Amino acid sequence: MPEAVHEQPAWVLLAYLAAGVCFILALRGLSHPETSQRGNRLGMVGMTIAVVTTLITHVPTSGYSPGDGSFDPLAIETGTIFQILAAIAIGAVIGLTTARRIQMTAMPQLVAAFHSLVGLAAVLVGAAAFLNPEAFGIATRVTPIASPSFLSIDPVSRIEMSLGVAIGAITFSGSVIAFLKLNGNMSGAPILLPGRHLINLGTLAAILGLIAYFTVDQSPWVFWTVTALSFAIGFLLIVPIGGADMPVVVSMLNSYSGWAAAAMGFTLHNSAMIITGALVGSSGAILSYIMCRAMNRSFLSVIAGGFGAVSSSGSGEVLDRPYKRGSAEDAAFLMKQADQVVIVPGYGMAVAQAQHALREMADQLKAEGVRVKYAIHPVAGRMPGHMNVLLAEANVPYDEVFELEDINSDFAQTDVAFVIGANDVTNPAAKTDKSSPIYGMPVLDVEKARTVLFIKRSMGGAGYAGVDNELFYRDNTMMLLADAKKMVEEIVKALG
Amino acid sequence: MDLISIISIFVLACFVGYFVVWSVTPALHTPLMAVTNAISSVIIVGALIAAAAAGSSVAKWLGLLAVVLASINIFGGFAVTSRMLGMYKKKERKDA
Numbered sequence: 001m002p003e004a005v006h007e008q009p010a011w012v013l014l015a016y017l018a019a020g021v022c023f024i025l026a027l028r029g030l031s032h033p034e035t036s037q038r039g040n041r042l043g044m045v046g047m048t049i050a051v052v053t054t055l056i057t058h059v060p061t062s063g064y065s066p067g068d069g070s071f072d073p074l075a076i077e078t079g080t081i082f083q084i085l086a087a088i089a090i091g092a093v094i095g096l097t098t099a100r101r102i103q104m105t106a107m108p109q110l111v112a113a114f115h116s117l118v119g120l121a122a123v124l125v126g127a128a129a130f131l132n133p134e135a136f137g138i139a140t141r142v143t144p145i146a147s148p149s150f151l152s153i154d155p156v157s158r159i160e161m162s163l164g165v166a167i168g169a170i171t172f173s174g175s176v177i178a179f180l181k182l183n184g185n186m187s188g189a190p191i192l193l194p195g196r197h198l199i200n201l202g203t204l205a206a207i208l209g210l211i212a213y214f215t216v217d218q219s220p221w222v223f224w225t226v227t228a229l230s231f232a233i234g235f236l237l238i239v240p241i242g243g244a245d246m247p248v249v250v251s252m253l254n255s256y257s258g259w260a261a262a263a264m265g266f267t268l269h270n271s272a273m274i275i276t277g278a279l280v281g282s283s284g285a286i287l288s289y290i291m292c293r294a295m296n297r298s299f300l301s302v303i304a305g306g307f308g309a310v311s312s313s314g315s316g317e318v319l320d321r322p323y324k325r326g327s328a329e330d331a332a333f334l335m336k337q338a339d340q341v342v343i344v345p346g347y348g349m350a351v352a353q354a355q356h357a358l359r360e361m362a363d364q365l366k367a368e369g370v371r372v373k374y375a376i377h378p379v380a381g382r383m384p385g386h387m388n389v390l391l392a393e394a395n396v397p398y399d400e401v402f403e404l405e406d407i408n409s410d411f412a413q414t415d416v417a418f419v420i421g422a423n424d425v426t427n428p429a430a431k432t433d434k435s436s437p438i439y440g441m442p443v444l445d446v447e448k449a450r451t452v453l454f455i456k457r458s459m460g461g462a463g464y465a466g467v468d469n470e471l472f473y474r475d476n477t478m479m480l481l482a483d484a485k486k487m488v489e490e491i492v493k494a495l496g
Numbered sequence: 497m498d499l500i501s502i503i504s505i506f507v508l509a510c511f512v513g514y515f516v517v518w519s520v521t522p523a524l525h526t527p528l529m530a531v532t533n534a535i536s537s538v539i540i541v542g543a544l545i546a547a548a549a550a551g552s553s554v555a556k557w558l559g560l561l562a563v564v565l566a567s568i569n570i571f572g573g574f575a576v577t578s579r580m581l582g583m584y585k586k587k588e589r590k591d592a
Binding site: 008013019020023024026027028030031032033034036037039040043044046047050051054055058059060061077080083084087088089090091092094095096098099100102104107110111114115117118120121122124125127128129131132134135136156250251254257258260261262264265266267268269270271272273274275276277278279280281282283284286287290376378381383384385386388389392393395397398399400401403 | 510549562
């Protein structure tokens with residue numbers, strides 16, 4: 001009976017539960033920067049509990065005594081222990097080196113790469129469970145009359161493990177594509193196959209059908225076909241999604257990696273894995289929802305893909321409209337006179353590596369008695385909260401950084417809004433122009449400030465969504481046309 | 497544990513996850529993703545069981561490979577989260 005096979009001592013069950021509780025507290029700690037480090041340490045404690053418990057309860061045994069070769073179910077195989085410890089050590093070295101070297105601007109790629117590893121690990125564990133079901137306690141030996149006995153995998157476990165493998169494979173191939181797109185190895189433009197919706201739905205239906213069939217026929221071909229099709233659909237699902245939607249994709253894959261872990265937890269009847277899977281799964285889902293809301297896009301339209309493929313028409317002529325151009329000295333003068341300056345950074349600032357110069361500028365302004373705040377749009381970076389990390393890295397105190405809904409009412413009392421490397425998130429057309437592709441997207445009300453300083457490399461070239469920005473041509477906007485970092489450095493010089 | 501208790505744990509954990517994640521400040525969403533990444537590598541439990549088991553050598557090597565992958569994630573994920581969190585500083589108060 002499967003229930004009997006899963007029997008574990010009470011202390012083991014409690015230990016895994018404790019690990020799960022540690023993980024909940026780890027996320028809870030992130031509700032405030034002050035408690036966050038403690039939360040992260042609790043996460044490490046939870047992981048240590050889970051790993052040590054497993055190591056103790058699953059000491060490798062060969063089944064044969066190393067001395068005389070006689071049968072001994074408790075004979076410990078030291079070679080395997082060393083192999084396992086070596087595997088952990090290899091992972092530790094690679095992981096720690098990567099974590100130390102990675103640039104904060106490359107965080108989205110790193111997270112995508114990490115997701116792919118969770119996905120692949122889930123596939124490997126699922127495959128191992130299929131090949132050696134006895135080790136996972138999910139099989140019973142069946143001896144039919146007049147034929148050799150075989151191991152029958154518990155039908156419920158068959159569903160759990162094939163689902164885990166399928167979700168893991170989708171997470172893996174999807175994350176690899178997301179990584180390649182974010183890392184620039186692959187064009188961010190969506191790649192659209194003809195009839196892709198039909199192909200995707202067909203593949204998805206085939207996977208689900210085979211998982212159902214797997215409960216009555218545990219033949220290897222069913223299992224491996226599910227695995228192969230899932231790798232394929234992960235690839236097919238992410239390829240048509242454009243670079244602008246990558247924040248949603250990364251969050252979504254985060255969610256998938258959680259569901260994969262949960263499915264494996266069901267197979268192993270392990271509460272730590274199930275709790276973690278549910279936490280990570282809902283975390284990724286909530287982040288996807290927040291990102292979608294910030295771009296005013298429905299989750300389904302993101303998944304369907306194709307956004308950013310068609311550039312909006314008729315923007316060619318508007319570029320000839322008159323605008324005001326200013327110099328670094330003008331900008332320095334305006335900001336020095338101001339009571340309050342709100343800085344609106346976008347991903348362009350991070351690309352130009354201007355965050356340190358920007359903080360220097362803010363310090364000088366503060367020394368002049370100007371109140372300086374930062375306004376962050378949820379999709380300012382390439383993943384949720386990315387811009388906050390980039391500013392934190394440049395030593396910007398987190399209590400000077402405000403989210404969209406907290407700062408939008410401030411712009412009316414602001415003397416200077418300083419937009420650097422952001423574009424679409426400041427476009428007033430999102431509020432007024434129903435024909436605009438970004439209509440309905442929540443934007444920062446920078447135009448309500450007395451003066452808007454807008455740093456942009458040149459007047460040509462639109463934002464990520466390919467839309468012209470009404471803001472450039474307003475009377476209270478002064479365009480600072482230069483490389484973001486150079487311009488800020490010049491302003492710093494002019495202030496000094 | 498029978499299937500029903502497992503499903504109960506799962507459903508309740510989903511609710512806990514929902515409320516805990518909404519309480520995470522948006523400023524820490526990137527560390528949130530990094531740390532969830534690290535903890536989802538608790539899948540290493542399954543990898544360790546496969547690697548330790550006798551019976552199928554293919555399954556054992558798949559398990560060992562999964563242990564390497566999950567360890568990269570665990571160590572890398574927690575380390576990079578800690579590095580990021582270390583950057584968040586409060587304003588220095590002049591009067592303090």
